[in-house]
Amino acid sequence: MDFTAPFLLTLKLSTITTLLLFVLGIPFAYWLAFSRFRGKFFVESVVALPLVLPPTVLGFYLLMALGGNSFVGRWYESMFHKTLAFSFQGLVVGSFIYNLPFAIRPFQLAFMGVDKKLLEASWSLGRSKLYTFLFVIFPLSRQGVITGCILSFAHCVGEFGVVLMIGGNIPGITKVASVAIYDEVQVLNYGTANIYAAILLAFSFVILTVVYFVNRRFLLRMF
Amino acid sequence: MIKVRVKKTWKKFGLDVNFEIPHEKVTALFGPSGAGKSSILRLVSGLERADGGMILKGEDVWYDESKAINLLPQQRSVGFVFQDFALFPHLTVEKNVAYGIKEKKRLKEAKDLLSLVGLSGYERYYPGQLSGGQKQRVALIRALARRPDILLLDEPLSALDWETRRQLQEDLKRIIKQLRITTLYVTHDVTEVYKLADYVVVLEYGRVTKQGTPEDVFMGRRLSTRIQVVGKVVDIESDSILAAVTVLHEGQYFKTLIDTEEILRMNLRIGDDVVIGAKSSDVILCKVLTET
Numbered sequence: 066m067d068f069t070a071p072f073l074l075t076l077k078l079s080t081i082t083t084l085l086l087f088v089l090g091i092p093f094a095y096w097l098a099f100s101r102f103r104g105k106f107f108v109e110s111v112v113a114l115p116l117v118l119p120p121t122v123l124g125f126y127l128l129m130a131l132g133g134n135s136f137v138g139r140w141y142e143s144m145f146h147k148t149l150a151f152s153f154q155g156l157v158v159g160s161f162i163y164n165l166p167f168a169i170r171p172f173q174l175a176f177m178g179v180d181k182k183l184l185e186a187s188w189s190l191g192r193s194k195l196y197t198f199l200f201v202i203f204p205l206s207r208q209g210v211i212t213g214c215i216l217s218f219a220h221c222v223g224e225f226g227v228v229l230m231i232g233g234n235i236p237g238i239t240k241v242a243s244v245a246i247y248d249e250v251q252v253l254n255y256g257t258a259n260i261y262a263a264i265l266l267a268f269s270f271v272i273l274t275v276v277y278f279v280n281r282r283f284l285l286r287m288f
Numbered sequence: 289m290i291k292v293r294v295k296k297t298w299k300k301f302g303l304d305v306n307f308e309i310p311h312e313k314v315t316a317l318f319g320p321s322g323a324g325k326s327s328i329l330r331l332v333s334g335l336e337r338a339d340g341g342m343i344l345k346g347e348d349v350w351y352d353e354s355k356a357i358n359l360l361p362q363q364r365s366v367g368f369v370f371q372d373f374a375l376f377p378h379l380t381v382e383k384n385v386a387y388g389i390k391e392k393k394r395l396k397e398a399k400d401l402l403s404l405v406g407l408s409g410y411e412r413y414y415p416g417q418l419s420g421g422q423k424q425r426v427a428l429i430r431a432l433a434r435r436p437d438i439l440l441l442d443e444p445l446s447a448l449d450w451e452t453r454r455q456l457q458e459d460l461k462r463i464i465k466q467l468r469i470t471t472l473y474v475t476h477d478v479t480e481v482y483k484l485a486d487y488v489v490v491l492e493y494g495r496v497t498k499q500g501t502p503e504d505v506f507m508g509r510r511l512s513t514r515i516q517v518v519g520k521v522v523d524i525e526s527d528s529i530l531a532a533v534t535v536l537h538e539g540q541y542f543k544t545l546i547d548t549e550e551i552l553r554m555n556l557r558i559g560d561d562v563v564i565g566a567k568s569s570d571v572i573l574c575k576v577l578t579e580t
Contacts, residue, residue: 182374185370186376189367190367193362
């Protein structure tokens with residue numbers, strides 16, 4: 066088996082997930098930060114669930130939700146003529162949901178941290194909410210947005226349970242680095258497992274060091 | 289002319305006011321803190337919505353509860369100067385000023401405005417690099433840059449030290465008069481009312497208690513609350529800021545410090561008859577103990 070394939074797959078999955086979280090997560094976080102919807106706490110708890118749930122629980126229900134017997138699974142099959150479960154696309158969906166809190170929470174906190182007076186100043190200067198977001202809120206939340214992206218990327222690299230439950234371990238399609246380690250250990254191939262593990266360890270450590278170095282203050286507020 | 293007739297109730301406070309803001313004049317909203325002055329600015333600007341009443345700008349309806357009309361702040365042409373300036377910290381001075389300008393040549397216009405308040409050369413500075421007075425000027429011209437129908441100033445000088453405040457009062461007066469812009473000015477400082485305002489609306493506990501020219505409004509209040517000494521001016525030592533005026537009263541001398549400008553305005557000379565007045569709240573009485 067190609068030694069680098071699991072890593073390339075991990076990188077591909079993490080990059081796509083992070084991009085999706087950035088594109089979809091920012092409007093969502095904006096809504097969470099500024100909406101006066103009374104049931105917001107409920108939505109917030111749902112988003113935070115992956116923080117506390119065992120990944121296998123989340124993976125199990127996602128498998129049920131995406132599998133061939135589910136509504137989503139059947140719809141996907143009729144559209145693309147392949148299953149969502151045990152495919153790379155299915156992994157992306159799972160990773161996206163699993164990593165939501167790691168992106169949404171920093172985004173939301175950063176948006177909420179922008180001085181309300183500045184937003185009011187922008188509105189009173191005749192600028193729309195969208196313009197205000199693009200030119201005031203977003204630039205002033207840069208730290209939080211970067212932190213959210215790096216954290217979800219790193220967390221995505223490290224995920225195991227959800228991926229295994231939804232994707233299994235099909236080489237080149239769903240067998241990411243963390244799953245590869247598990248496989249190698251299963252066949253008592255400790256040497257290879259060690260190399261994979263060491264690379265992941267080093268990678269995660271570097272990422273966290275960078276994040277903490279770049280914005281210690283922001284993280285202190287969050288955790 | 290802008291007509292304001294609004295009601296709003298918060299948990300512990302209610303506002304119920306009715307007054308007019310004359311065209312191209314400076315109207316001061318005067319009262320102690322907690323009287324609801326800043327809330328009125330927020331209602332006029334549309335940052336907050338009232339519970340009832342209306343706000344009319346000439347023929348335009350900005351707010352009318354009975355017709356369920358409430359224009360957004362973006363749709364009302366207002367320039368709001370916040371108490372703590374609210375400059376965008378990530379934008380340069382010129383970009384702050386140009387923020388509300390929608391025409392081309394935004395930066396050129398911002399540059400012209402900056403020179404109006406003596407800040408040429410500061411275009412590329414960030415707000416964090418400016419002094420309080422400079423920030424205030426930037427906030428003022430940023431609000432004026434989009435040529436609003438009304439300028440709203442929320443205690444614009446209260447965050448500044450005495451000396452800067454004095455200087456800025458002059459600048460404010462000059463700029464507002466020069467641009468002939470309708471202004472609503474929130475303050476709790478009587479001197480500012482006298483210096484800047486054509487009209488004053490006095491607010492207490494969320495109600496308008498008096499309105500009119502500063503002279504009309506404060507004259508009665510002054511008489512009832514002041515200590516007065518009538519006498520003749522015997523000496524004036526003045527420098528550019530303060531003048532020491534000595535008054536002779538029944539054989540006693542009273543020396544008092546007054547704004548030099550005030551002296552010039554009154555054209556005061558030695559030998560003139562004057563009244564020295566002080567607010568009773570500024571007078572301290574002490575009982576003199578005598579040995580028996």
